[in-house]
Amino acid sequence: MDEFQLIEHFFRPQGKGPGVLIGPGDDAAVLQPSEGCQLVMTMDTLVSGRHFPEDFSAFDIGWRSLAVNLSDLAAMGAVPRWCLLSLSLPEADEHWLKEFCEGFYALAQEEGITLVGGDMVRGALQITVQATGEVRAGRALLRSGARTGDRICIGGVPGEAALGLRQWQAGVRDGDAVASFTRPRPQMKLGKKLRGMASACIDISDGLLADLQHILDESGRGVAQAPGAIIKLSSLPNSTAIESEPDMDIRQKAQLSGGDDYLLLFTLPSMFNVPQGCYEIGRVTTESGLRVLDENGAPIDVNVKGWTHF
Amino acid sequence: MDEFQLIEHFFRPQGKGPGVLIGPGDDAAVLQPSEGCQLVMTMDTLVSGRHFPEDFSAFDIGWRSLAVNLSDLAAMGAVPRWCLLSLSLPEADEHWLKEFCEGFYALAQEEGITLVGGDMVRGALQITVQATGEVRAGRALLRSGARTGDRICIGGVPGEAALGLRQWQAGVRDGDAVASFTRPRPQMKLGKKLRGMASACIDISDGLLADLQHILDESGRGVAQAPGAIIKLSSLPNSTAIESEPDMDIRQKAQLSGGDDYLLLFTLPSMFNVPQGCYEIGRVTTESGLRVLDENGAPIDVNVKGWTHF
Numbered sequence: 081m082d083e084f085q086l087i088e089h090f091f092r093p094q095g096k097g098p099g100v101l102i103g104p105g106d107d108a109a110v111l112q113p114s115e116g117c118q119l120v121m122t123m124d125t126l127v128s129g130r131h132f133p134e135d136f137s138a139f140d141i142g143w144r145s146l147a148v149n150l151s152d153l154a155a156m157g158a159v160p161r162w163c164l165l166s167l168s169l170p171e172a173d174e175h176w177l178k179e180f181c182e183g184f185y186a187l188a189q190e191e192g193i194t195l196v197g198g199d200m201v202r203g204a205l206q207i208t209v210q211a212t213g214e215v216r217a218g219r220a221l222l223r224s225g226a227r228t229g230d231r232i233c234i235g236g237v238p239g240e241a242a243l244g245l246r247q248w249q250a251g252v253r254d255g256d257a258v259a260s261f262t263r264p265r266p267q268m269k270l271g272k273k274l275r276g277m278a279s280a281c282i283d284i285s286d287g288l289l290a291d292l293q294h295i296l297d298e299s300g301r302g303v304a305q306a307p308g309a310i311i312k313l314s315s316l317p318n319s320t321a322i323e324s325e326p327d328m329d330i331r332q333k334a335q336l337s338g339g340d341d342y343l344l345l346f347t348l349p350s351m352f353n354v355p356q357g358c359y360e361i362g363r364v365t366t367e368s369g370l371r372v373l374d375e376n377g378a379p380i381d382v383n384v385k386g387w388t389h390f
Numbered sequence: 391m392d393e394f395q396l397i398e399h400f401f402r403p404q405g406k407g408p409g410v411l412i413g414p415g416d417d418a419a420v421l422q423p424s425e426g427c428q429l430v431m432t433m434d435t436l437v438s439g440r441h442f443p444e445d446f447s448a449f450d451i452g453w454r455s456l457a458v459n460l461s462d463l464a465a466m467g468a469v470p471r472w473c474l475l476s477l478s479l480p481e482a483d484e485h486w487l488k489e490f491c492e493g494f495y496a497l498a499q500e501e502g503i504t505l506v507g508g509d510m511v512r513g514a515l516q517i518t519v520q521a522t523g524e525v526r527a528g529r530a531l532l533r534s535g536a537r538t539g540d541r542i543c544i545g546g547v548p549g550e551a552a553l554g555l556r557q558w559q560a561g562v563r564d565g566d567a568v569a570s571f572t573r574p575r576p577q578m579k580l581g582k583k584l585r586g587m588a589s590a591c592i593d594i595s596d597g598l599l600a601d602l603q604h605i606l607d608e609s610g611r612g613v614a615q616a617p618g619a620i621i622k623l624s625s626l627p628n629s630t631a632i633e634s635e636p637d638m639d640i641r642q643k644a645q646l647s648g649g650d651d652y653l654l655l656f657t658l659p660s661m662f663n664v665p666q667g668c669y670e671i672g673r674v675t676t677e678s679g680l681r682v683l684d685e686n687g688a689p690i691d692v693n694v695k696g697w698t699h700f
Contacts, residue, residue, distance in 0.1 A: 101428060102532065105608065107465035107592060108432035108523070110530045113423045118411060121506065122418035123474040123520055127513035155417035164433040166518050196431065203437035204514040208476050210433055213418075220420045222412065282417060298415065 083200050086172060090181050091165070097194030099161060109196035111162055117214040120158035124148050128205035133248060138176045140262045141207065142183030147264045148285065149211035150191055151342040154271035155283040157221040158213030160193035168203035191268055221271065221346075223298035225279040228307055230347035232362040233278075233354055235267045237319040238288050239331065242338020244321075246330070256321035264342040271344060273355055278346035287337040289382060291345055293370055299347075300368075308369045311336075311362035313380070336372065336382055393510050396482060400491050401475070407504030409471060419506035421472055427524040430468035434458050438515035443558060448486045450572045451517065452493030457574045458595065459521035460501055461652040464581035465593040467531040468523030470503035478513035501578055531584055531591040531656070533608035538617055540589050540657035542672040543664055545577045547629040548598050549641065552648020554631075556640070566631035574652040581654060583665055588656035597647040599692060601655055603680055609657075610678075618679045621646075621672035623690070646682065646692055 081089060087104060095103020102110035113119060126145050128134055136144075146163065153160050165184070169176075188195060193211065244261025252258055266283075274281055280295045292309055300306025316335050325331045347364055354360050372382045391399060397414060405413020412420035423429060436455050438444055446454075456473065463470050475494070479486075498505060503521065554571025562568055576593075584591055590605045602619055610616025626645050635641045657674055664670050681689045 102530065106533050107462040108430045108468070110466070110525070111429040111431060112527075113427075113429055117423075119421040119423055119429075119522075120418045121421060121472070121474060121520075121522070123476055123508050123518070125476040125478060125509060125511050125513075125518065127478060127511050130512060152417040156420070158418070162431070164431060164520055166433055166435040168435060168437060168516060198433050199435060201435050201437050201516075202440060203435075203516055206478060206511075206513055206516060208433070208435065208518040210431075210474055210520040212429075212431070215420070217422075220412065223416050 081172065081174065086177065086200060090177055091195060091198070094185060094195045100194055100196055103196045109162070111196065114214050116217055118217050118220065120153055120156045120213040120215055120220060121210065122149050122152035123208065123210040124152070125206055125208040136262070138179035139183035142180040143187050143263055145207040145209050146184050146187050146193070147266050147342065149209045150187070150193065150266035150268060151264070151283040151285065153211055153213040154266045154268045155221065155281050155344055156213065156215060157219065157271045157275040157281070158215045159272065160191050160211060160213045160268065162196045163188070163193050163209055163211040165195055165198035166208040167198070167200045168206040169200065170202070170205060191266070215275070219275050221274055221278055221281040223280050223282050223295050224301065226295050226299035226307055226347040226364050227279055227349070228364055228366045230279050230349050230364040231354070231360045232292065232309060232311065232364060233346050233348050233358045233360050234288070235270045235344040235358050237317045237322060238284060238341050238343060239335035239338050240319060240321045241340035242334035243325050245340065256319070257324065260321060261340060264340065266342055267344045270355065270358070274344070274346055277348065277352045279349050281344055281346040284341045284343050284345050285339055287339050288345065289336050289370060295345070295347065296370065305366065306368050308365045308367045308371070309362055310365055311370070311372045313372060314375050315359065315361045317359040391482065391484065396487065396510060400487055401505060404495060404505045410504055410506055413506045419472070421506065424524050426527055428527050428530065430463055430466045430523040430525055430530060431520065432459050432462035433518065433520040434462070435516055435518040446572070448489035449493035452490040453497050453573055455517040455519045456494050456497050456503070457576050457652065459519045460497070460503065460576035460578060461574070461593040461595065463521055463523040464576045464578045465531065465591050465654055466523065466525060467529060467581045467585040467591070468525045469582065470501050470521060470523045470578065472506045473498070473503050473519055473521040475505055475508035476518040477508070477510045478516040479510065480512070480515060501576070525585070529585050531581065531588055533590050533592050533605050534611065536590040536605050536609035536617055536657040536674050537659070538674055538676045540659050540674040541664065541670045542602065542619060542621065542674060543656055543658050543668045543670050544598070545580045545654040545668050547627045547632060548594060548651050548653060549645035549648050550629060550631045551650035552644035553635050555650065566629065567634065570631060571650060574650065576652055577654045580665065580668070584654070584656055587658065587662045589659050591654055591656040594651045594653050594655050595649055597649050598655065599646050599680060605655070605657065606680065615676065616678050618675045618677045618681070619672055620675055621682045623682060624685050625669065625671040627669040
């Protein structure tokens, strides 16, 4: 099959969905936005060997390439609508494409997002997905609203994906940590719930501390004094996946600086209860800077810098 | 500079524009669509050495990566609004990035499109741009409306870019043909003018005949008899750039099958005059198939297949 036949075969059938007037097959897609809504748009590229292991299954690559974009929409509190996919492949391997599509569409159907276009090129294995969501006017969750006294909360147990990656690299192919790493679940429902509650929100893709720093940076723009944060180590939630790692140092590093969790990290004004399934892990402070306190309340030395793309 | 600093330096200042509520710097952009409009979305990836020569200037790469996407919007009759950019670079070369941005922003400002997000990754040199335009509800130009008797028209002189590529490969770095190749100009104004006039429209990126075939394919879906087309060689417009090629065979091939022209190719019902600057080159026929006639009206053998991405 050539490019046109491959697109016809794998991508055209999925072009039908709510608001899709013209899907794949024309110069561009034509879409009907919802009245009273604003658009939320994100785009991420995954590079083989950098954003996922070279021996990842095509299913997991398809899943992940959509998941990381959906997670950005979740962090804005948006409802997913449409996506575009650009696939750069060393060769047109139909078996690989079939598996890739199974992973991509499994998550797409679960979250109600429709693939409406894109392209396929010959090149190094890279996948770019652009995703569009909608949110009622003025209701998007931003990174910039954190205020002194807000609690810092997280939508699950951080660090599992980082431990999963370690295990993957050691040849392990099953277990909770590996599953957290290979099949990240964007927190779409939590994102919607946080609209009108959270003062700031981000998804953890670079690491807890690094992404918290992004919230502090954005919340500090144009403010006389940039806010800071305190995180209590003892408040970090645990799981069997985390506890299966005996080395406390590795565990702590995974929880504070590991990427790929795609959990929502948010700040919550005092009037709201911590949503079910979420954990309070710290507080926004007047004093600038990001501090992590150990069990005795003493600050520990941590590397805030998480995953960098370059 | 790391990824965040590079994004801050090169991409953040451009995030302000009409309808941009949140630009680069959050998990996703937040955008205000226009009332009564539908969205038109496209996304294309350019791979170094495949979609542009490896010795292309960063300025020209930036220009082209946006131009090819704008051309898709033009082919739908859409008004450009917002774009996202994903840059895969082997290294974070600030000088290269500066030049790339100059090319990208030069065209973006000319056409009134605002960069609102995207990302930057380390990998083989590839550029993905996603562009969103708007069109009043139901007014998008599609590939699917060509009917028997419609004239086939083109928005300029085809083949210049293909000859420009040949010259580039032979070491030529100036002249009209090379300029057509290095700085394609998406026909945004023509696209807007054709709304409510053209029965079908496409931009020539794969080659005149290949793209005309796409119109015929889409116009033949769900119709009892798929339409065909006749193109008259003698009707193809010429230019000094075309005439500078002495070999008639090369010239003809460039005009019929050369890619990269990014001119609009459209079908026009008889009630409308051919717009200024456009040329009538053939006609949609009841008889299926695509035929090219020479000066004496005899069909010539041509390879319809143009550029394929795989």
